Amino acid sequence: xxxxxxxxxxxxxxxxxxxxxxxxxxxxxxxxLISLAGGILFFLVRNGTKHAKSHLFFFMLFAVLAIxxxxxxxxxxxxxxxxxxxxxxxxxxxxxxNSAAMIVGVLYWFRSxxxxxxxxxxxxxxxxxxxxxxxxxxxxxxCVPMLxxxxxxxxxxxxAMGLFKDDNIIDDIHGNIRVFSxxxxxxxxxxxxxxxxMAARGFGTGRRxxxxxxKLRRSDIIFMAVTxxxxxxxxxxxxxxxxxxxxxxxxxRICPDTAGKFGIAAYALLVSVPTIIETEAALKWRYLxxxx
Amino acid sequence: xxxxxxxxxxxxxxxxxSPAVRDISFTAERGEFIALCGATxxxxxxxxxxxxxxxxxxxxxxxxxxxxxxxVCDMDGRTSASSVGFVMQRPQQQIVTDKVWxxxxxxxxxxxxxxxxxxxRTAEMASYFGIGSWYEKDVSELSGGQMQLLNLAAVLVMxxxxxxxxxxxxxxxxxxxxxxxxxxxxxxxxxSLTMIVVEHRLExxxxxxxxxxxxxxxxxxxxxxxxxxISSLKCRPDILLGMPAASRIFASLGAEGVCPLTVRxxxxxxxxxxxxxxxxxxxxxxxxxxxxxxxxxxxYFRYDRYSDDILTGTDLKIFTGEIFCILGGNGSGxxxxxxxxxxxxxxxxxxxxxxxxxxxxxKNRSLYNNCLAMLPQDVQTVxxxxxxxxxxxxxxxxxxxxPYDMEGLLDKHPYDLSGGQQQIAALxxxxxxxxxxxxxxxxxxxxxxxxxREMTDILFRLREQGMTIVIVTHDVEFAxxxxxxxxxxxxxxxxxxxxxxTFFPQNSFYTTAVSRMTRGIFDNAVTVEDAVRLxxxxxxxxxxx
Numbered sequence: 001x002x003x004x005x006x007x008x009x010x011x012x013x014x015x016x017x018x019x020x021x022x023x024x025x026x027x028x029x030x031x032x033l034i035s036l037a038g039g040i041l042f043f044l045v046r047n048g049t050k051h052a053k054s055h056l057f058f059f060m061l062f063a064v065l066a067i068x069x070x071x072x073x074x075x076x077x078x079x080x081x082x083x084x085x086x087x088x089x090x091x092x093x094x095x096x097x098n099s100a101a102m103i104v105g106v107l108y109w110f111r112s113x114x115x116x117x118x119x120x121x122x123x124x125x126x127x128x129x130x131x132x133x134x135x136x137x138x139x140x141x142x143c144v145p146m147l148x149x150x151x152x153x154x155x156x157x158x159x160a161m162g163l164f165k166d167d168n169i170i171d172d173i174h175g176n177i178r179v180f181s182x183x184x185x186x187x188x189x190x191x192x193x194x195x196x197x198m199a200a201r202g203f204g205t206g207r208r209x210x211x212x213x214x215k216l217r218r219s220d221i222i223f224m225a226v227t228x229x230x231x232x233x234x235x236x237x238x239x240x241x242x243x244x245x246x247x248x249x250x251x252x253r254i255c256p257d258t259a260g261k262f263g264i265a266a267y268a269l270l271v272s273v274p275t276i277i278e279t280e281a282a283l284k285w286r287y288l289x290x291x292x
Numbered sequence: 293x294x295x296x297x298x299x300x301x302x303x304x305x306x307x308x309x310s311p312a313v314r315d316i317s318f319t320a321e322r323g324e325f326i327a328l329c330g331a332t333x334x335x336x337x338x339x340x341x342x343x344x345x346x347x348x349x350x351x352x353x354x355x356x357x358x359x360x361x362x363x364v365c366d367m368d369g370r371t372s373a374s375s376v377g378f379v380m381q382r383p384q385q386q387i388v389t390d391k392v393w394x395x396x397x398x399x400x401x402x403x404x405x406x407x408x409x410x411x412x413r414t415a416e417m418a419s420y421f422g423i424g425s426w427y428e429k430d431v432s433e434l435s436g437g438q439m440q441l442l443n444l445a446a447v448l449v450m451x452x453x454x455x456x457x458x459x460x461x462x463x464x465x466x467x468x469x470x471x472x473x474x475x476x477x478x479x480x481x482x483x484s485l486t487m488i489v490v491e492h493r494l495e496x497x498x499x500x501x502x503x504x505x506x507x508x509x510x511x512x513x514x515x516x517x518x519x520x521x522i523s524s525l526k527c528r529p530d531i532l533l534g535m536p537a538a539s540r541i542f543a544s545l546g547a548e549g550v551c552p553l554t555v556r557x558x559x560x561x562x563x564x565x566x567x568x569x570x571x572x573x574x575x576x577x578x579x580x581x582x583x584x585x586x587x588x589x590x591x592y593f594r595y596d597r598y599s600d601d602i603l604t605g606t607d608l609k610i611f612t613g614e615i616f617c618i619l620g621g622n623g624s625g626x627x628x629x630x631x632x633x634x635x636x637x638x639x640x641x642x643x644x645x646x647x648x649x650x651x652x653x654x655k656n657r658s659l660y661n662n663c664l665a666m667l668p669q670d671v672q673t674v675x676x677x678x679x680x681x682x683x684x685x686x687x688x689x690x691x692x693x694x695p696y697d698m699e700g701l702l703d704k705h706p707y708d709l710s711g712g713q714q715q716i717a718a719l720x721x722x723x724x725x726x727x728x729x730x731x732x733x734x735x736x737x738x739x740x741x742x743x744x745r746e747m748t749d750i751l752f753r754l755r756e757q758g759m760t761i762v763i764v765t766h767d768v769e770f771a772x773x774x775x776x777x778x779x780x781x782x783x784x785x786x787x788x789x790x791x792x793x794t795f796f797p798q799n800s801f802y803t804t805a806v807s808r809m810t811r812g813i814f815d816n817a818v819t820v821e822d823a824v825r826l827x828x829x830x831x832x833x834x835x836x837x
Contacts, residue, residue, distance in 0.1 A: 157666075159657075160636060194385055202402040209405060209410070211394070
């Protein structure tokens with residue numbers, strides 16, 4: 001009865017890469033459609049109607065990608081019309097739509113993924129692979145905003161001391177270069193303190209361990225097993241050749257064989273796992289509430 | 293039980309002729325709370341680093357450091373890292389990771405502790421320190437005091453035998469600093485943790501420590517209970533400068549008996565021996581120009597549309613030729629007011645006038661030419677070059693007219709200077725723009741008593757040259773000794789203002805130690821010098837005022 005975002009970050013990551021991996025390595029239009037629709041739906045379920053700008057951006061990207069292909073590529077047998085002596089073909093249009101769906105779908109998924117994977121979760125996933133990488137990442141995550149704040153403060157300090165003599169661009173650039181060099185020095189100087197603080201707490205005395213903030217629960221294992229099972233069906237279908245699809249010179253017709261049908265069903269199920277989880281959680285909460 | 297034994301310790305830095313630490317021997321019992329003090333450059337920090345094997349600087353070392361009778365250099369890496377805990381001065385730079393919980397776990401992760409035990413120990417430590425509510429936060433969201441508490445907890449989670457702290461409160465405001473010291477006392481009392489603390493703000497720590505050690509030029513010149521050490525150092529006013537006010541009054545009066553350390557003990561001393569008919573000092577003539585140098589009229593400011601007002605109709609008038617101190621707690625809007633005066637923030641309503649002219653009318657940054665300059669809180673943001681000399685010549689500062697001898701500092705890297713020297717070098721740089729109005733944000737942060745006095749002298753001389761100085765500070769004692777007028781800021785407004793001798797005796801809590809000590813005995817004693825003058829007058833040693 002957990003929200004999808006409460007599932008173990010590692011399991012969530014496996015699921016994400018299963019969904020996007022299938023979308024990226026096949027070009028079967030049905031899968032693209034499922035991935036795009038699922039990606040948009042999942043983003044909407046999590047964010048509601050917020051982020052209108054993101055949607056607009058993705059729509060524009062979709063349009064650009066879909067139009068670009070027929071302009072550049074003139075392969076294909078079915079000529080729709082001719083612009084400036086170059087033919088625009090139906091096949092190229094379909095291919096453009098298909099790849100635009102693929103790219104935009106995957107971008108939607110990654111947008112949701114970055115929302116779900118807060119730095120804690122990212123660290124816990126990388127930490128399972130290597131505690132060292134995880135520490136490096138953690139330090140980097142802290143360093144970037146810290147340097148930025150220091151740069152802002154330095155610029156303010158210099159301004160109030162009359163460093164930027166005149167109000168023009170050249171003077172501003174000069175000033176900013178000097179601020180940058182000062183912040184670099186500051187970072188190096190303070191790096192020494194951090195290094196001391198790390199040495200004082202036994203860094204480099206041997207193998208590191210990693211504190212585990214997330215404990216694997218039964219539902220995580222079930223989720224992971226379901227993900228891998230469904231992915232297995234999809235991969236088997238792909239290996240069988242059911243997801244091969246040609247656009248040129250004549251676009252194939254969509255008529256999946258039995259393996260393909262199973263593969264499509266499995267992928268559709270895989271994509272809807274989080275929606276099922278969220279709905280289940282919502283229903284259970286409602287049920288619990290009515291009891292209270 | 294003897295926990296730490298230091299024997300004949302000597303240390304010389306490379307390319308230095310004289311040793312930084314000279315023939316030091318002492319032992320510490322389990323559960324002792326030791327305060328170590330001394331002037332800048334007396335070798336305190338070097339001594340502390342010699343006690344922590346991982347931080348021993350490069351140089352020639354002789355003598356031995358033993359913990360539980362075992363030489364530190366023979367321990368294996370993990371034992372040595374965990375048996376001595378070390379907390380440094382700068383809260384932010386000591387933090388390594390980006391989350392509070394990760395920082396707590398960091399030391400244990402390094403030691404290869406099993407994950408379940410890390411979880412248990414960090415949870416325990418977080419509950420003990422009340423970190424639970426910010427356990428999941430980003431470290432960048434914490435205040436300085438919280439960061440330093442986190443550093444302390446992150447060291448304690450490794451269960452050290454000895455805790456060493458190198459000026460842990462230098463970068464904190466006085467209230468956070470007092471909280472931190474009382475946390476140390478609590479740890480000492482409840483866990484019987486052995487602690488060695490270097491401090492130069494001794495008002496808070498001396499009354500609670502068991503033992504006071506004083507270093508001078510690399511040697512240990514006094515070691516014992518705080519009362520005895522202060523009594524034996526009566527002839528060293530330079531060292532006593534940082535001690536609690538009560539003990540300084542005691543020493544200046546040359547009184548006999550047990551040295552008082554706290555406000556209560558000081559009060560008893562004055563009440564018993566020096567109370568008399570002469571209750572107040574004559575008010576010094578307070579001279580300033582008649583024109584306002586800086587004026588706030590109904591100023592409102594907030595950081596964004598939906599946040600609360602930080603400045604809530606601030607009205608303030610500061611006249612030419614005075615030193616004006618703005619006091620107030622954290623988040624009262626003092627620093628915001630200063631940034632607004634410097635034109636770095638723009639109020640959404642009201643006017644700020646500098647020398648009678650609205651800020652808006654200073655076009656093309658003319659505000660910062662021969663008019664106004666601000667020294668920010670973190671002076672490291674001021675320095676851009678590799679030596680102080682380059683720093684000053686770049687902006688055309690006139691070293692000769694600066695009321696302090698900079699000669700010794702000129703060829704050093706600004707970051708290698710001590711806190712006090714950094715502040716002075718930064719001040720010299722700010723003055724290059726020849727401001728008539730100088731804004732200072734926390735100029736005494738991280739300064740020892742000696743540097744604070746130097747800073748006061750410099751400011752007085754600048755005032756004589758006709759400069760108007762506005763200081764935002766937490767440091768009540770500093771404001772009392774250098775301000776012509778002081779004002780209290782609360783929730784974005786000035787709630788009271790006046791000369792130190794009228795302002796501080798009105799306040800009951802937000803006031804100097806001397807004012808609290810002499811309340812009801814004297815009427816307007818604010819600084820140690822005031823109290824000493826009044827005591828002398830009452831005991832007949834000095835002519836009536």
